[in-house]
Amino acid sequence: MNKTDRMLAIVMELQRKGVLRAEDLAARFETSVRTIYRDMQALSEAGVPVAGATGVGYSLMEGYFLPPISFTAEEAVTLLIGADFVERRLDEEYGARARSSQEKIEAILPENVREETARVRSAIRLLKEREAGTRGQEKETFKQLRQAILKKSKVRFHYSKSLSAPDGMRHGERTADPYGLVFSQGAWVLVAFCQLRGDIRHFRLSRMKELLVLKESFEVLPGFRLQDHRPSDDREVVVRMWVDSSIVDLVQEVNSFYMESLEWGMEGWLATFRVRRIEELLQWTLGWGAAVQVLEPESLRDRMRDEILKMQKRY
Template sequence: MNKTERMLAIVIELQRKGILRAEDLAGRFETSVRTIYRDMQALSEMGVPVAGATGVGYSLMEGYFLPPVSFTPEEAMALLVGADFVELLLDSGYGSSARSSQEKIEAILPESVRGETARLRSVIRLMNDRTACMRVAEKAAFEQLRRAILQKRKVRFRYSKSLAEPDETRHSERTADPYGLVFSQGAWMLVAFCGLRRNLRHFRLSRMKELDVLEQSYDVLPGFDLRNRRPADDRDLIVRMRVDPAVADLVEGSDNYYMESFEPMEEGWLATFRVRRIEDLLPWTLGWGAAVSVLEPESLRERIRAEIEAMRKRY
């Protein structure tokens, strides 16, 4: 990065983050603090209103905005495809904003960049396939929760959770303080302070019914940071299966969330999984028929045998 590029990047960083120390900028751009001092002096001489306070850092004077910058085809491509993802996966409000932002980005692109970007986009397609369609029912809840989070209003909903026994589900009514929405393990989840459990919990949107936004407001717990929040991983049950070579590529490419490793063994391949309960893998395992056999645990082997016997009686 040359000096001109670095100074432009410094202004963008200050515009994004407000106040930054010279040490922070030096670390960000992998240069010396003395070089940052010289860059700040050069920016001031160029008319950029940079303010510096000893012991605090540098900032841009209020009201200053960097003029629009040009995009490379790859940068424009990233923004436009990102907007495609937003339109596909989020609610209608964000979908409309995504389309509007695409139009604005395309309008400011030079003709040469616009043509190259259109060529790049023509080779990438986001399909509204069955997986995405299954999330359509969640979009209304997503929009309600998004607004409730911004307004800091409590929500009430009925929540269903599968239990250890097959075909057994527990339903409960929850009142919660919604803190944020995260996409994890292939599903949208609400991070909220649960009034019933008196602690932070993760709720799958697909399991929420009868959602209401209440008039009551709430305060976020001190120190909460959604960026550092991760769902607890309680998958402590190990499952191992032998996979026939004829379907090894298909099994490995199935993108099973629970799969930890896939390695060769005598007479096939060894697939290792980590799950919360054996039911997490029961339908998936049965779907491969005799091409996949469970080595352990014995409890899953027994469940497979019971299912096969039940199917045999039915047919």
């Protein structure tokens, strides 16, 4: 980053965050504190009202704003594609705002940049998904949860798990404190404090039904930050299997959430998985037919034999 770009970026950073120390700016822009001092002096000489206080940091005088900033074609494309994603994946309210944002961005672009942006954008496309059944309901669920999170309101819903849990509860009503929404593995997930479990849990929106936003409010657990949250990994069952070379490319493309590694071995490709229960891999393994061979655990091998016998009786 050259000096001019860095000075502009410094002003934008101060405008966004208010007060920053020279050390913070030096770390942000990967330069020395002495260089930041020189940049501040240059900004002051250029008429930018920068105020500095010893032991506190630098800030912009109240009321100062940067004039409108122009975008490069790549920057504009990034923003427009981001708006496309919001329109496809979030609720109707945010979808309308995304379209409005796109129009405003396109309106302020110089003609040459607008033409270049249109050319680049035409080479990248997000396909519109079918708005039927579950997807439409999931968007409505997203909207309700988003509002509950902003208002800090508890929610109640019926939840269905994909497999029977160890406690036998596959379906049940939950009351939870919604902390945030996370898009992971192609699906929206609610991070919330579950009253039933007394701990933070994750709920896929596609499995939530009859959602109600309650009048009762909640407080986030002290020290919790969604940006820092990492779910605990309780996948303790290790599964290993040989994968035939004829399908290894397809297996890699599928990119199973449970797969830990896929390595070449003496008899072919060795795939290692970690799951909570063997049932989580049963259908996936059966789907590849004889092209995979389960090595361990023996419990999964037994389940595979049982399923194959059932299939033989049907066919």
